[in-house]
Amino acid sequence: xxxxxxxxxxxxxxxxxxxxxxxxxxxxxxxxxxxxxxxxxxxxxxxxxxxxxxxxxxxxxxxxxxxxxxxxxxxxxxxxxxxxxxxxxxxxxxxxxxxxxxxxxxxxxxxxxxxxxxxxxxxxxxxxxxxxxxxxxxxxxxxxxxxxxxxxxxxxxxxxxxxxxxxxxxxxxxxxxxxxxxxxxxxxxxxxxxxxxxxxxxxxxxxxxxxxxxxxxxxxxxxxxxxxxxxxxxxxxxxxxxxxxxxxxxxxxxxxx
Amino acid sequence: xxxxxxxxxxxxxxxxxxxxxxxxxxxxxxxxxxxxxxxxxxxxxxxxxxxxxxxxxxxxxxxxxxxxxxxxxxxx
Numbered sequence: 001x002x003x004x005x006x007x008x009x010x011x012x013x014x015x016x017x018x019x020x021x022x023x024x025x026x027x028x029x030x031x032x033x034x035x036x037x038x039x040x041x042x043x044x045x046x047x048x049x050x051x052x053x054x055x056x057x058x059x060x061x062x063x064x065x066x067x068x069x070x071x072x073x074x075x076x077x078x079x080x081x082x083x084x085x086x087x088x089x090x091x092x093x094x095x096x097x098x099x100x101x102x103x104x105x106x107x108x109x110x111x112x113x114x115x116x117x118x119x120x121x122x123x124x125x126x127x128x129x130x131x132x133x134x135x136x137x138x139x140x141x142x143x144x145x146x147x148x149x150x151x152x153x154x155x156x157x158x159x160x161x162x163x164x165x166x167x168x169x170x171x172x173x174x175x176x177x178x179x180x181x182x183x184x185x186x187x188x189x190x191x192x193x194x195x196x197x198x199x200x201x202x203x204x205x206x207x208x209x210x211x212x213x214x215x216x217x218x219x220x221x222x223x224x225x226x227x228x229x230x231x232x233x234x235x236x237x238x239x240x241x242x243x244x245x246x247x248x249x250x251x252x253x254x255x256x257x
Numbered sequence: 258x259x260x261x262x263x264x265x266x267x268x269x270x271x272x273x274x275x276x277x278x279x280x281x282x283x284x285x286x287x288x289x290x291x292x293x294x295x296x297x298x299x300x301x302x303x304x305x306x307x308x309x310x311x312x313x314x315x316x317x318x319x320x321x322x323x324x325x326x327x328x329x330x331x332x333x
Contacts, residue, residue: 181299209302209306223292236307
């Protein structure tokens, strides 16, 4: 692993991503959605803060997920198609370093966008609550971890299938991962067809547990979350993302270009 | 023994140990709760999935290494 090469590829990917119009549109729409919650002035202050937190956290998660999918599925296939990746890969750059660099660039892009959205959200919240809400900031950090995991999954799919199919598959992972514990678990318990149960179980154990990154209920109702659980979820994000990136590197190393 | 050889031995041991541990974690977490952070089912599943992924990756690394060594031996 060559950190300098990874960082250089990451920087170039980050700059490329910033030029994408989709990113700017998502950014403007999300900030507008968060800012529009201030118009609900006919509610009590407490209710208004709860609505602001609820809507804003949902908007940040949704926009972050869409952004991660949009950026990650097109990054490598576009470079291979336009042959701009060849000069990089023909030099002494390992395929795994290339994958890690691309992933770093995508994460930096997501960090910038979510950071800007988060600044607006936390600023509005600070005006209402007259203090900086560290719990919400921490919750947003976990949303960022979730987005990074989703970006790794999107990048993995983009190495196997076309960008359109990989975007659809990533979207499925995003949606099903959100309701894994609540819906899929119940679906397995209530399923009476053995084949369907086995398929559902396979999907259940392969899917990332994205639901565990969401602490919306705790943040809205000011409930404390045990630090052991936070550490477990962070470790889970690191392990799952690392595994997906390792498999992506292995797939890309064996691919003929 | 070189550091690399020690690492592969460690990974092989990890691959063997992690899968049963994952099963134990999953079995232990059967308690449902109102919030996900109170539920041992969620904690158990997270831990189990982490251990399975770690086990699979460790096993794959060791397997690739062994196949590479066998091929190297045949070529020699």
